Amino acid sequence: MGSPASTPQEIAREAVRLLAARRLPPTPENFQAAYHEVAGTRPLQPFPLAQLRQIAQALPERTPAQVRFKALFNKAVARHSWDDLEKLLVQHLGTAPAATAPDGGASPTPAAAVPACAAAQPASPSDAAGEAPIAPEIAEQAARVVDVALPLVAADDARLREMGEELVRYLRLPQHHAATLKRMLADYAWRLSFGVDEQLGVRQALLGLLKQVFEHIDAISPDNPWLRQQMQALVQAAEPPLSQRRLEDLQARLKDVIVKQAEAREQTLRAQELMRQTLATFLERLAQTTVSTGQYHAKFEACAQALERAESLADMAPVVQEAIQTARAFAADTQRVVDELTDLRDRADRAEAEVQRLRRELDQMAELVTHDLLTGVLNRKGLQSALDRETRRAERTGTRVCIALLDVDDFKRLNDTLGHLAGDAALKHLADVARRSLRPQDTIGRYGGEEFIIVLPDTTPEEACGVVQRLQRDLSAHLFLQGEQQVLITFSAGVTELRRDEPVEAAIARADAAMYKAKRAGKNRVMQG
Known part of the structure; x- marks a missing residue:
C-alpha cells in the first residue's frame, strides 16, 4: 500500500483506497476494520454506556454497602473504564455476605476473600491501568482546546459535537483512566479528520466562488477602468492565507465598490434617460415643425393665387392681411420651436457634463484605493x-x-x-x-x-x-x-x-x-x- 500512513487523514484515505481495491461497500463496520488494518491497531469495542446506565439504575440501594457499590459503579461507567468495573465487581463478590446454608448456618467465607475495608475505598484508575495519573492542569488545558474548537469544526456535524462535549466532560473529571482517555481521543481525532477535511473543502469552494464572482464582474465591465482595477485588487485580496483582519478589509473595500458602482449606475441611468427624452422631444418638435411648415406653405400658396386673381386694391387688401397674419403665426411657431430646441440642447449639454463629471470622479476614486495594484498589499x-x-x-x-x-x-x-x-x-x-x-x-x-x-x-x-x-x-x-x-x-x-x-x-x-x-x-x- 505504499509508505505507511501517519496522520488520521492519511490513514482514512488509505482505508478508503483499501475498500475500493477490495470492492467492499463503505459501511461503518468495513471502514473501521480497514482503518485499523492500515493503522496497525486493534479495533476498540464500543462502550455500552446506555446499557450500563440502565443496569446502574436497577441496582438496589437498601443497605449502605449497596449504596456505596452503586456510587462506584456509576463512577466507573462515567469514566468508560472496563478495568474499574472489573476491579469493582471482583472486590464486591469477594466481600459479599456469606450465603445462608440449608441447615441455617453460614457458608464458609473463601480464603481469598478481600477484606471489607478494601471494598469501602474506590479503586484508583491509575492503579488499575498501571500508569501515572494525568495532571489536572493538563487535562483542563486539553478540555479547553477541544471546547474552544468545537463551534468551528463541529458546526455541521452533530456526532462530532457530541463526541467533543463528552470528551470535555470526561477530561474535567477528578480522575481519568488512561486507556479510556486514549480511546476517546483516538475516536475524536478520527471523526475530527473528516470534519476538518470538509471545512477545508467548504472554505476553498467559497473562496473559488468569490473569485469567480470578482472575475465575472471584471469581464462584463471592459469600459470601466476604475471598476476593473478594483476587481483585480479584490481578487488578489481574497487569496489565502486569510485572517479576520484581511476579511474585514476585503468586506469594507467590496462595500465601497458596490456603493460607488450603484451611485455611478444611478447617475448614468439618469443621464441616459435625459438624453433619450431630449432626442424624443427633438424628433417630435421636428415633425411638428415639418407639418406646420407645410400648412403655412399651403396658406401662402393660397394667398399668392388670390393675389393673382385680384383685379383691384380692394380685392388685394384682405389677402395681404391674411398673408401678414400667417407670416406672424409662422414666425411665432418657429421661435417657440427654436426656444424649445435650445432648452433641450442645454439639458443635453448638462447631461453630457454630468456623465463627464461622473467619469472624472470614477477616475479620481482610483487614488482612494487602499491597496497597491501591483503587489496586492496595502498602499x-x-x-x-x-x-x-x-x-x-x-x-x-x-x-x-x-x-x-x-x-x-x-x-x-x-x-x-x-x-x-x-x-x-x-x-x-x-x-x-x-x-x-x-x-x-x-x-x-x-x-x-x-x-x-x-x-x-x-x-x-x-x-x-x-x-x-x-x-x-x-x-x-x-x-x-x-x-x-x-x-x-x-x-x-x-x-x-x-x-x-x-x-x-x-x-x-x-x-x-x-x-x-x-x-x-x-x-x-x-x-x-
Missing part, C-alpha cells in the same frame, strides 16, 4: 488605516505594536540588469512570499518604490526581529524566477516599537534609520531602532 493610505487601527487597539488592551521598514537590496541594479518589468515582478514575488510567511495578525504594505512596511501588533521588538528574519529565510528559500534565470532577492530592514503618544512618522523615521544601518552593515540584515 500608503491602507497602511495609515492599519496603523491607526492597531494603535487604538493597543491603547485599549495595553499591548505593544512594532513596525518594520523593508528595502529591497540592490533594486536599481536588478532593474538595470533584467528590466523594469522584472523589477515589478520581483516586488510582487516579495509580497507573495510575505503573505505566506507572516503571522495572521501581521499586515504588510508598500510604502513606496521598493520599500515595504510591516505592522506587527502585540509584539516586542525582539519578536518582531524574529518575524522579519523568518521572512528573509523564506525569501531565500523561494528564489525569484525570471524566465529561466533564478534570482535571489534580499532586503534590509529596520524594526522599532511605536511609542505611546508618538506620531507614526517619527517611528517610521526611526525604523528607516535602523534600515540604513542594516544596509551599511552588509545588507540582508535586521536592525533595531
